[in-house]
């Protein structure tokens with residue numbers, strides 16, 4: 001392994017802070033002990049935010065131009081955590097400068113840019129540079145356990161999958177316009193939170209083959225311009241001037257996967273649901289479900305009790321389950337886990353790969369940019385279905401051959 005790794009985060013907004021905290025904590029979980037992780041720089045065009053984040057998370061400095069991070073000799077690894085439309089320029093610049101890059105999902109805001117980024121990643125990887133996308137929910141022990149239940153045949157043949165990701169960050173009309181509300185159809189709720197559900201669905205159900213029943217709706221068609229900086233889902237001072245919302249507040253669709261069929265619904269205007277991601281699979285021998293609202297447990301129903309005890313049982317997650325043992329300072333069952341932990345494990349997996357830890361001894365690798373392109377092709381098919389009044393649209397197979405293939409990911413649930 002290399003002796004030390006210098007890290008930087010570009011974007012000090014909502015998810016950027018999660019990356020900064022994750023790099024700080026990554027060496028405290030799992031084994032072996034990582035090389036020294038040097039927390040070098042936070043980059044944000046809004047200097048006060050970058051400065052505050054650098055101070056808060058213990059990074060040596062802040063930069064307001066990402067090019068200073070690309071040019072810095074003391075930085076090896078960079079997380080790119082800015083608006084999707086900015087990913088391409090920054091990622092390509094960093095890869096050209098030889099930095100290992102972890103880019104947030106979705107890979108970009110257009111498929112053309114995403115494909116160009118995947119080309120750049122392949123060229124960079126040929127030179128020994130690692131480029132990966134953060135599909136953070138693949139780190140969730142509950143989702144990994146559901147995958148294990150399916151792979152082991154414990155819930156039998158999978159009949160169907162159902163999922164929703166309801167959020168309410170846009171449910172009030174006074175929430176200011178930001179990059180999240182501007183872009184083509186499908187770049188709204190679908191691109192933002194549907195991008196998570198689509199890779200989760202493929203992880204559990206196998207590669208997606210076709211989608212149908214696509215429908216988008218924009219409930220709040222214009223929003224006030226902000227006065228000052230908008231970060232994440234924040235509300236604040238707004239002007240009386242309005243800007244149009246150009247993408248979806250709500251999206252729904254059906255899909256046919258390798259293993260089963262399913263339906264997915266996403267929203268950013270679901271009042272009362274700040275972050276309700278919920279998935280359920282139904283099979284010939286039972287069913288299983290997991291929710292981000294209670295991420296430390298999986299509910300399992302098996303046909304082993306057909307009498308008056310039949311029904312769902314609650315399984316508290318612990319060291320007997322994938323990704324759990326060693327993944328927390330106190331890894332006892334029932335201590336509670338959360339979404340921020342997934343960023344820590346994701347950062348750890350990325351650093352293990354950069355450090356040269358063999359794959360067989362590592363956490364499941366972060367996904368490739370080709371997986372990121374496939375994720376966007378899946379969502380583009382939903383947009384096409386919606387544009388055609390719900391028509392059935394084929395989804396191209398994943399060129400990376402990972403999420404699309406059932407049964408090859410056993411290592412993904414091993415640790």
Ligand SMILES: NC(=O)c1ccc[n+]([C@@H]2O[C@H](COP(=O)([O-])OP(=O)(O)OC[C@H]3O[C@@H](n4cnc5c(N)ncnc54)[C@H](O)[C@@H]3O)[C@@H](O)[C@H]2O)c1
Pocket residue numbers: 010011012013014015016043044045046049064065066080081082083084086104105106134136192230231232233
């Ligand atoms: N994995 C997850 O659970 C998750 C959660 C939230 C967001 N995300 C992803 O993270 C990315 C960022 O989302 P967010 O909610 O943190 O956004 P945000 O709007 O909260 O923050 C973006 C930050 O980028 C800064 N910025 C803008 N242009 C910049 C530039 N050229 N150079 C450096 N900084 C610049 C802004 O000042 C802002 O602070 C998106 O791709 C989003 O999809 C992922």
